[in-house]
Amino acid sequence: MSKEKQIARRNQDTQLKIWNGAKVSALFLLMTIIAVILLFPYVFMLNKSLMTSSMVIDPKVPFFPDFSQLQWKNYVRLFTTNVQGHTFGQALGNTMIIIVFNIIAIPISASMAAFAFAKLHFKGKNIVFAAMMLTIMLPGIVTQIPLYVIYSKIGWLNTLLPFTIPNLFGGGALYIFLIRQYMMGIPNELIDAAKIDGCGYFRMYWQIVMPNCRTILIYIMVNVFVATWSDYYGPLLYMSSADAPYTFAYILFKNFTEGDVAADLANIRMAGGVFMTIIPAIIFVIFQRELTDSTVTSGLKG
Amino acid sequence: MEKALLSALSPRHRRKTNQFTRQEAIAGWLFVSPLVIGLLFFTLLPILCSIVWAFKDYDGFTVNRFIGFGNFIHMFHDKEMGKVWANTLIYTCVSIPLNLILSYLLAWLVNNNYRFTKVFRVLYYFPCVIPGVVNGLLWLDMTDNTYGIFNRMLQAIGLPAFPFFSEASTAMFSLLLMGIWGVGGGMILWLSAFKGISPSLYEAAKIDGANGWQRFTHITIPMSTPIIFFNLVTSVIGSLQYNGTLVIATRSGRGIDDSLYLYGVKIWFTAFKDGNLGYACALSWVLCLVISALTLLLFKTSKWVVYGE
Incomplete structure (x- = not known):
């Protein structure tokens, strides 16, 4: 449609050109205003993370930090800040352990x-598949309480086990469904040729199908990373004791929701917020191509 | 998705009569065995437990006795439930249409090929990559009565202070306001719907003399219905279970005078603060039934969804 517009524009006289120019400028202005509104909180968060402690309790609430003395050291202080006997540094370590485990375990167990x-034909496949698809529709809220009790009975509470071990067993119905849809696009001739050559099923999976699933696997790894990175609710359920291995999202949650929230430490909290935001943002930028690839989500439509 | 599910379930197995069939069956079961174990232990077992406990007075440790429908009857006597249902329904019924409309307007605004538009699309999507905890932290800070920048700005333009989350009457409004920042997610969905509409439809309509409004109501909206439907179903399921107020509302997610007490939080509170696991399971099954009924209703009334051209 815009192509027609361009052709039409070329043929029109200068007056219309001015009118069009005004329209584009108005559009640009409107978009800029919306962007300013939507990004305002996050710019403010960044600004506040670089303020001194006296500035954050200034009742005038300055928007900009003092540019002559930006407090980058707030970010250093963040990692040694202690919340109920845990530091943000330790918490980051725990989060990284879970993430490294999951971004390897989930793509492998889901893709299997x-x-x-x-690609395989066997009796009972459709039943297992249907059972799996039903779990997508089951609200997660139904299983969370029994899982809490089960984990407590087998001694998994206050450990990293509930966040890792279950992912070895399937890794999530939605992920399996997405990979399956993607794998259906791989020609069966490839599989049949491998079969005739006497290729075993595991090699077929690992050396023929998996290398063709690069895009969807990256898509899933990014999603797993971001979901694990920002999960505060899991630890809220399964970590009740003070010596539990807190994760970064959870310690940040505890820091501002529980106990005395010190007003003059708002800059440190904001530094935590910026740090929590910047990591997924970087990952989105790096993997933008895989994330916006329409073949990945095509299974969800229609 | 439902189409793919149906096609997968349809009984057209390709009967293969070669010597690999048996081997293939063994391989198939080996490949799905982790999933089967997972489904049994982390889904089926919890579901069965949850069903049984819904009919029990159960605290996970000492109290453990059958009370029939006691938990379900208790819901009608539970004074908090009225407030919880009202909050949840207001949240669901306002946030879904609000976000659907706002994200449509935004998508319409950025649905052009100017070079600067691409940058704006990324900027508008940015708030959606922000973790929920960070949003909670940030909004609590910005809406603070003493140190919050929002009230400082209102003051600067001569308006009275707004209490946001610190007063029951304005808390739900503030929560919905906060939700608007996630409008970029819906925008992406709308844009992908627009992209799927063939330009020839618009050309044909133009030749037939349809004006902008007619093209919108007769082409854009009908052709976007699959996306609207998908969005509607997923957001109904999501909103009814929403417990994001845990990070924003005081009193462990309930808010002043229970003004932000949503169903999802109520379940969490009942189970983990009150330790009444049986009642919490019953509550979660009722929510599950409501969600299933609504989803079914949406599918049954989905005649307005147009698939294909």
């Missing part, structure tokens, strides 16, 4: 099931 669903 997906491979069987997409």
Whole structure:
């Protein structure tokens, strides 16, 4: 449609050109205003993270930090800040352990099931698949209480086990479904040719199908990273004791929701917020191509 | 998604009569065995427990006895439930249409090919990559009565201070206001719907003399219905379970005078603060039934959804 617009514009006289120019400027202005509104909180967060402690309790509430003395050291202080006997540094370590485990375990365990669903024929496959699809529709809220009790009975509470071990077993129905849809697009001729050459099923999965699933696997790894990174609710359920291995999102949550929230430490909290934001933002930028690839989410439509 | 599910379930197995069939079956079961174990232990077992406990007075440790429908009957006597349902319904019924409309307007604004538009699309999506904890932290700070920048700005333009989350009457409004910052997610969905509409439809309509409004109501809206439907179903399911107020509302997610006490928080509170696991399970099954009924209703009344051209 805009192409037509461009052609039409070329043929029109200068008056219309001015009118069009005004329209584009108005559009640009409107978009800028919306962007300022939507980004205002996050710019303010960044600004506040660089303020001195006396500035954050200034009742005038300055928007900009003192540019002559930006407090980058707030970010250093963040990692040694102690919340109920835990530092943000330790918490980051715990988060990283979970993330490293999950971004390896989930793509592998999910793709194994997906491979069987997409490329193998066996009795009972449809039943397992239907059972799995039903769990997508089941609200997560139904299983969370029994899981809490089960984890407490087997001694998993206040450890990292609830956040890692269950992911070895399937890794999530939605992920399996997405990989399956993607694998269906891989020609069966490839599989049949491998079969004729006497290739085993595991090699078929690992050396023929998996290398063709790069895009969807990256898509899933990014999603797993971001979901694990920002999860405060899991630890809120399964970490009640003071010596539990707190994660970064959870310690930040505890820091501003519980106990005495010191007003003059708002800059440190904001530094925590900026740090929590910047990591997923960087990952989104790096993997933008995989994340916006329409083949990845095509399984969700229609 | 439902189409793919149906096609996967349809009984057209390709009967393969070669010597690999048996081997293939063994391989297939080996590949899905982790998933099957996972489904049994982390889904089926919890579901069964939850069903049984819903009919029990159970605290996870000492108290453990059957009380029939006691938990379900208790819901009608539970004084908090009225407030919880009202809050949850207000939140669901306002936030979904609000975000659908605002994200449509935003998508419409950025649905052009000017070079600067691309940058704005990324900027508008940015708030959606912010973790929920950070949003909670940030909004609590900005809406603070003493040190909050919002009230400072209102003051600067001569308006009275607004209490935001610190007063029951304005808390829900503030929560909905906060939700507007996530409008970029809906924008992306709308844009992908627009992209799927063939330009030839618009050209044909133009030749037939349809004006802008007619093209909108007769082409853009009908052709976007699958996305609207998908969005509607997922957001109904999500909003009814929403417990994001845990990070923003005082009193462990309930808010002043329970003004932000949502169903999802009520379940969490009942189970983990009151230790009444049986009642919490019953509550979660009722929510599950409501969600299923609503989803079914949406699917049953989905004649307005247009698939294909």
